[in-house]
Amino acid sequence: MSEKSEFEEGENLRQFLVQVKRVVDWLHENGEQYGLTERVNDGTVSRALRGEKFDHHLTEALDALHTQAMRDPWQWCEPPEKVEDLTGLPWWHETLKPDVPLNTWNLMRKRPLSEERREMVQALLDDYRARLKVVCDRHAADARLKLAWEADIVHPGYDEWVEVDGFPLNFTRNPWVLLDVDAGRWVDGRMISEKPVERIKRRRAPEGMHTVLRDLAVTKKTSDELVECAARACALQDVETLLPDVKKCALTYGVEPDAEDYEAAQAIVDQALLSGFVDAMAGRFQGDTWDVRVHSRYHPPKAYPEAEPSVVRHTWNGQDYETKVVERWEPSKTLNEEERRLQQQQEKIEDEGRRIAEAKDAIMAKYRQN
Numbered sequence: 001m002s003e004k005s006e007f008e009e010g011e012n013l014r015q016f017l018v019q020v021k022r023v024v025d026w027l028h029e030n031g032e033q034y035g036l037t038e039r040v041n042d043g044t045v046s047r048a049l050r051g052e053k054f055d056h057h058l059t060e061a062l063d064a065l066h067t068q069a070m071r072d073p074w075q076w077c078e079p080p081e082k083v084e085d086l087t088g089l090p091w092w093h094e095t096l097k098p099d100v101p102l103n104t105w106n107l108m109r110k111r112p113l114s115e116e117r118r119e120m121v122q123a124l125l126d127d128y129r130a131r132l133k134v135v136c137d138r139h140a141a142d143a144r145l146k147l148a149w150e151a152d153i154v155h156p157g158y159d160e161w162v163e164v165d166g167f168p169l170n171f172t173r174n175p176w177v178l179l180d181v182d183a184g185r186w187v188d189g190r191m192i193s194e195k196p197v198e199r200i201k202r203r204r205a206p207e208g209m210h211t212v213l214r215d216l217a218v219t220k221k222t223s224d225e226l227v228e229c230a231a232r233a234c235a236l237q238d239v240e241t242l243l244p245d246v247k248k249c250a251l252t253y254g255v256e257p258d259a260e261d262y263e264a265a266q267a268i269v270d271q272a273l274l275s276g277f278v279d280a281m282a283g284r285f286q287g288d289t290w291d292v293r294v295h296s297r298y299h300p301p302k303a304y305p306e307a308e309p310s311v312v313r314h315t316w317n318g319q320d321y322e323t324k325v326v327e328r329w330e331p332s333k334t335l336n337e338e339e340r341r342l343q344q345q346q347e348k349i350e351d352e353g354r355r356i357a358e359a360k361d362a363i364m365a366k367y368r369q370n
Contacts, residue, residue, distance in 0.1 A: 005056040009066045010049035016069065016077060016243040018091055020046050026065055027058075034061035069243055070143050074136035077246050079129050083121045084109055095247055096124045131249040139244050139251060144212060145233035146241060152208040152268070207280075209233065209268050214277035223269060230265030231257035291326070298342060299331060307331070 017023060023045050027036065035057035048054050048062060069076045086092040087109040093102055098121045100113065113121065212233070213226050221229070235257040242252040257265070272279075293309035301307055311327035 003056045004053040005059040006051055006053045007048050007059045007062045008051075010051055010062070012242045013062070013066050013069065014049040016073070016246055018077075018246065020049070022076070023049070023062070023065065027061055030064075031057075031061050034064060036061060066243075070241070071140060072136075073139050073244055074133060077132065077136065077244070079125065079132065081125075081129070083113070083118055083125060086121075086125070096121065096128060098124055128249065132244070132246060135244045135249055135251055139241070142232070142236055142241055142255070144207075145229065146236040146239075148207055148209050148212045149230075149233035149237060210272045210275075210277045210279040213269060213272045214280045217273075217277070223273065226269045226272075227262065227265045228257075230269050231261040234261040234264050296329075299329065303338060304331060 013023070014020070020042050024040060024042055027040050027045065031040070036055075037057075040058065044054065044058075048058055080086060086096075086105075088106050090102065090106070093100070093105045098105070098117075100108075100117055100121065104111070104113070112118070209230060213230065216226055216229060232255055235255050239253050239255055244250065245252050292312045292314070294312050295301055295307060295309050299307045308329040310325050310329055313324050313326045315324070
């Protein structure tokens, strides 16, 4: 039986998205990558958002959706641009409070409003959109600040990027790949450990404050403005940043940095400026996703002239780089002597691993009995 779990951010997400249909549509499009094997309906999603326990795969998918909304709420709550798109939706009538009867509102696609009324409602909608955009931009900036400050304190991470195809160090094209050089991988037919390679240790996600401050400095922010941003990031650590209240066009939290926040902020801004943002992440490498053709060390092109490189895909998920083999070349089932030897070695390693795991389980079982 599949493990069940509760989606804890359901009420916040429900009031933010207003319509369950948006959640259902997203799950139909993206649910498979989180392990959902069946299409969900409105009723299932509504109950999950109200706290009822469901298959943990559904909870994981909803968590991912919530994370996306937290980082970029405008993407999820951007209102329609035209009045006609609001017809038949009482929520908009209640929110905009136009001087139009509800019955007329619900029928305005069939019976268009007078020009005067339409202009009045359009003005209300335009004003609402502008106010909500300001709120969403502030929330997205706060989400980034909060995560960046937390990353510096809790879990800064680094990866060693390897230059694989002779390009100079620049981030307008992608010469870089996350590979273990010492493992002897082949890239585009060359074993990169057999030639001089350039390596660079780069901060990886979650991005820290050096990255945020670097990006802000590019926009001509003064050092005092950078300190204000950093102090806000520090203060946000004690704030529960729920999604915006879309009905009121307002944040659901307040931030008031104190003297300790400003002291900590000044220290990290000074460090970033003096070091030239040395701890910043590298720029996005060819956008959010790119592919690298890599020969497996088990199937080097010298031994397997017919071998095709596997395709390794790097994807930026908003917090980290994910690496996944999306196309893999495998030799035919007829193995030569070298292949059989490698296969036997691999099987021996796997068998030894299983024996160790079984022995460990037996010891733990005996320990629990005693």
